[in-house]
Amino acid sequence: MLVNSEQIIEAIIETIQMVSFSLLFSAILGIPLGILLVVTRKGHLLENVVIFNVLNGIINIFRSVPFIILLVAMIPVTRFIVGSSIGTAAAVVPLVFYAGPYIARLVENSLLEVDPGVLEAAEAMGATPWQVISKFLLPEALSSLVLALTIATIGLVGASAMAGAVGGGGIGDLAITYGYQRFDTITMFITVAILIVIVQGLQSLGNILAKKIRRR
Amino acid sequence: MIEFQNLKKVYESGGQQVHALNGIDLKINKGEIFGVIGFSGAGKSSLIRCVNLLERPTSGKVIVDGHELTSLSVKEVREIKKNIGMVFQHFNLLNSKTVFANVAMPLTLAKLPKEQIKKRVLELLEFVGLEDKADNYPDQLSGGQKQRIGIARALATQPSILLCDEATSALDPQTTSSILQLLKKINKEYNITILIITHEMSVIREICDKVAVIEGGEIIEEGSVFDVFSSPKTQTAKNFVSTVMNDQLPDSINELIQKHKGKQKIFRINFVGNSAGQPLLSELAKKFDIDINVLFGNITELQGTPFGNLIVEFQGTDEEIKKVLAYVNEKNISIKEVIAHAS
Numbered sequence: 276m277l278v279n280s281e282q283i284i285e286a287i288i289e290t291i292q293m294v295s296f297s298l299l300f301s302a303i304l305g306i307p308l309g310i311l312l313v314v315t316r317k318g319h320l321l322e323n324v325v326i327f328n329v330l331n332g333i334i335n336i337f338r339s340v341p342f343i344i345l346l347v348a349m350i351p352v353t354r355f356i357v358g359s360s361i362g363t364a365a366a367v368v369p370l371v372f373y374a375g376p377y378i379a380r381l382v383e384n385s386l387l388e389v390d391p392g393v394l395e396a397a398e399a400m401g402a403t404p405w406q407v408i409s410k411f412l413l414p415e416a417l418s419s420l421v422l423a424l425t426i427a428t429i430g431l432v433g434a435s436a437m438a439g440a441v442g443g444g445g446i447g448d449l450a451i452t453y454g455y456q457r458f459d460t461i462t463m464f465i466t467v468a469i470l471i472v473i474v475q476g477l478q479s480l481g482n483i484l485a486k487k488i489r490r491r
Numbered sequence: 492m493i494e495f496q497n498l499k500k501v502y503e504s505g506g507q508q509v510h511a512l513n514g515i516d517l518k519i520n521k522g523e524i525f526g527v528i529g530f531s532g533a534g535k536s537s538l539i540r541c542v543n544l545l546e547r548p549t550s551g552k553v554i555v556d557g558h559e560l561t562s563l564s565v566k567e568v569r570e571i572k573k574n575i576g577m578v579f580q581h582f583n584l585l586n587s588k589t590v591f592a593n594v595a596m597p598l599t600l601a602k603l604p605k606e607q608i609k610k611r612v613l614e615l616l617e618f619v620g621l622e623d624k625a626d627n628y629p630d631q632l633s634g635g636q637k638q639r640i641g642i643a644r645a646l647a648t649q650p651s652i653l654l655c656d657e658a659t660s661a662l663d664p665q666t667t668s669s670i671l672q673l674l675k676k677i678n679k680e681y682n683i684t685i686l687i688i689t690h691e692m693s694v695i696r697e698i699c700d701k702v703a704v705i706e707g708g709e710i711i712e713e714g715s716v717f718d719v720f721s722s723p724k725t726q727t728a729k730n731f732v733s734t735v736m737n738d739q740l741p742d743s744i745n746e747l748i749q750k751h752k753g754k755q756k757i758f759r760i761n762f763v764g765n766s767a768g769q770p771l772l773s774e775l776a777k778k779f780d781i782d783i784n785v786l787f788g789n790i791t792e793l794q795g796t797p798f799g800n801l802i803v804e805f806q807g808t809d810e811e812i813k814k815v816l817a818y819v820n821e822k823n824i825s826i827k828e829v830i831a832h833a834s
């Protein structure tokens with residue numbers, strides 16, 4: 276084995292940093308977008324064909340670019356925002372552009388599952404659009420939103436491994452530089468095992484949380 | 492008070508126009524329990540949803556307590572909605588919130604102080620008989636209990652109008668009855684105007700004062716429940732009435748009449764109001780030389796007035812029976828000979 280435990284621990288920390296920062300920013304971007312995608316659609320709270328179509332189009336464009344290409348295409352943007360195109364901080368930028376639109380779609384799906392009858396009751400009560408969103412739509416979708424964010428987080432773990440390979444560090448970087456390029460099978464196994472544990476842990480956490488919110 | 496003036500609603504769906512309401516003129520007075528009945532697709536939901544602008548009318552006017560709704564601003568409409576409670580067929584409660592929070596919701600939206608909300612919610616829960624369920628979640632309740640919560644929520648802001656769109660259609664007959672009694676109590680105690688939409692005539696019979704029959708987006712018949720039930724004019728109204736009045740002859744009686752065609756004298760006597768209370772049959776038996784055989788009977792109460800019919804066989808001479816008929820007619824009781832249906 277060509278790596279020591281310190282390198283592995285450092286890689287894990289880098290991965291956690293990349294995932295949590297990109298999760299934070301992509302949620303900040305994606306959740307409002309997802310809400311907008313729902314409330315501006317036809318027949319909904321704040322119906323607005325223009326906003327809906329523009330958002331929908333942009334999100335589709337980002338969703339259709341493979342991450343590995345996005346990673347490279349984003350380099351100038353990353354340089355502009357972070358000042359450098361390598362390192363953990365730099366990896367966060369393409370990750371946000373990848374996960375933000377993804378989260379928007381997931382949130383959209385969760386919110387669309389909310390019983391339209393409940394929203395109708397809200398309207399009958401004379402709730403303002405903001406009240407409908409904050410007091411009806413989001414609370415009713417909460418457990419489904421938690422599961423959606425879990426999926427997004429797991430997606431980010433995978434994507435961060437790829438981002439790491441182009442200079443972001445983290446577990447993916449370790450796996451590529453040692454496991455793949457130097458044929459270090461043990462390191463490869465260890466890194467894959469760590470990724471499996473992280474993904475399993477995240478999914479269980481998400482499930483428990485969602486269940487707790489749903490109470491059953 | 493609710494008034495519709497030449498109300499029309501056209502839906503555009505997939506390039507096609509659906510004319511759901513074709514010029515409704517209707518007036519619902521304060522304190523009434525008004526029922527609108529019609530088959531599926533008649534436009535019932537479209538009509539009731541125009542009262543709180545869940546649906547915007549295509550043309551025509553909706554006047555609620557003197558305000559013409561379509562001319563109001565969004566903000567003004569929101570205020571008016573607080574004066575109109577709505578109860579739904581599928582309850583539409585928030586599953587993520589407790590019973591307490593559900594009932595409190597309209598008050599929370601109005602930003603009332605917490606203490607005041609708590610007091611009002613507990614009062615409402617007691618009124619609907621579910622004070623012990625405050626901390627439960629809707630999915631832990633039965634359908635009838637959910638509807639009671641829906642009603643409590645609708646009453647939270649002390650509205651003067653309550654709209655019920657098929658409020659009992661998802662419930663079994665017994666639960667339906669208890670919910671209807673609750674609505675009646677609300678009407679009596681708070682003098683709230685109640686507009687009920689239903690496809691079940693039994694709902695109309697049980698609690699409504701007035702009824703309108705809607706078909707193809709038009710009101711085809713309207714009147715007091717008693718009038719419409721005792722003498723329905725349109726075929727649709729007749730069909731609805733017969734679903735609850737059971738004034739069809741049972742097959743066994745029909746067969747009997749067929750078999751003894753011409754030999755028996757069988758009559759249908761309609762009772763309305765006070766005449767049902769008179770001991771008519773025993774009077775006839777004493778006064779005239781005939782025997783009376785009751786074959787079938789059906790008496791219900793409509794708005795506190797007895798109403799029904801009896802199928803009787805008179806045995807006696809033709810002459811005597813003629814006298815009987817004359818006597819009954821004199822008392823303003825409707826009597827008609829029953830002719831066998833060729834079945």
Ligand SMILES: Nc1ncnc2c1ncn2[C@@H]1O[C@H](COP(=O)(O)OP(=O)(O)OP(=O)(O)O)[C@@H](O)[C@H]1O
Pocket residue numbers: 502503504509510511529530531532533534535536537538690
């Ligand atoms: N949002 C809509 N878009 C298009 N057509 C609609 C819409 N809502 C109702 N309709 C049509 O309008 C007509 C009247 O519908 P409405 O829901 O008012 O009937 P209803 O009497 O309440 O029927 P039901 O007893 O089935 O609830 C129907 O033909 C229906 O298909």
Ligand SMILES: [Mg+2]
Pocket residue numbers: 535536537657
């Ligand atoms: Mg309906």
